[in-house]
Amino acid sequence: MAKQFFVTGTNTGVGKTLVTSALLCAARQQGLRTIGLKPVAAGCELTEEGLCNEDALALQAQSSLPLSYAQINPVALAPAIAPHIAAARENRRLSADRLAGFCRGSMMLPSDLLLVEGAGGWRVPLNERETFADLVKILQLPVILVVGMELGCINHALLTAEAIRRDGLELAGWVANSVTPEMDCYEDNLACLQQRLDCPLIAELPFLADNCVEQAATHVAIDQLLQ
Structure with a gap:
């Protein structure tokens, strides 16, 4: 049976794409x-094949099944800003149901590991009422949390984990990603997060x-993730 997860982060820029790509x-x-x-990528560049996003292309490169770009990134938005604002600028409206429909098509394909990467953090809006959390609730996917190891990460991680669980979803695991070359008291922060x-x-990723x-x-x- 295929293992399927949603990958979120404590914030934008914490390495969700690197982690998702590494797992794949x-x-x-x-x-x-x-x-x-x-499902949604803001900050896309116009290519011969249309709008493409660097993060989505990275996931396509690690997908062993030959999916088209549109299957991997069905909603590509040009401005590198919050997705719901980018969509509004293009007179489009994001919805959790529609995005779930896009995802389900690929989720039905035969695979061993399928990862759906979000945008930004857990409560990033899709529209005036919904957030990415609503998409995950529809799909009922267990969640992998990427924590950018830097000052403030404990609070961000614990609040995000609390929100995920309050939404009735399983926190399947977390990743410590070193986003800076050196973090003061790294081991102490890591131990605190492991405990809480x-x-x-x-995964514990060094600064790359x-x-x-x-x-x-x-x-x-x-192997631990696929058990």
């Missing part, structure tokens, strides 16, 4: 069938200046 890469290296989805998050630490996916994949406990 580690699974691919074991010969598993992988799919990475980015009450879910498995599935080049965001090398293959290198990040060596730090992933993929």
Whole structure:
């Protein structure tokens, strides 16, 4: 049975795409069938194939099944701003139901690991009423939380974990991603999060200046995630 998860973060810029790509890469290296989805991407550039997003292309590169770009990133928005604001500027409206429909099409394909990456953090709005959390509630996916290891990460991580659980969803695991070369009291912060998050630490990524996916994949406990 396919393992399917939603990947969120404590904030924007905490490395969700690197983590999602690394998890998919580690699974691919074991010969598993992988799919990475980015339902909404803001900050897209116009190419010969239309609007494309760097993060979505990274997920496509780690998807072993030959999905089209539109299947991986069905909603591509040009401005690099909050998705609901970007959509409004283009006279479009995002909805959790419609995004869930896009995701379900790919979720029905035969795969061993499917990851759906969000945008920003857990409460990023889709429209005036819904957030990305509503999409995850419709899909009923367990959640992987990416924590950017920096000053303030404990509060951000615990608040996000609390919100995920209050929404009735399972926190399947978390990832500690070093977003700076050095963090004061790193080990103390890591130990505090391990004690308080009450879910498995599935990856501890060092600071990677080049965001090398293959290198990040060596730090992933993929077997633990796939159990």
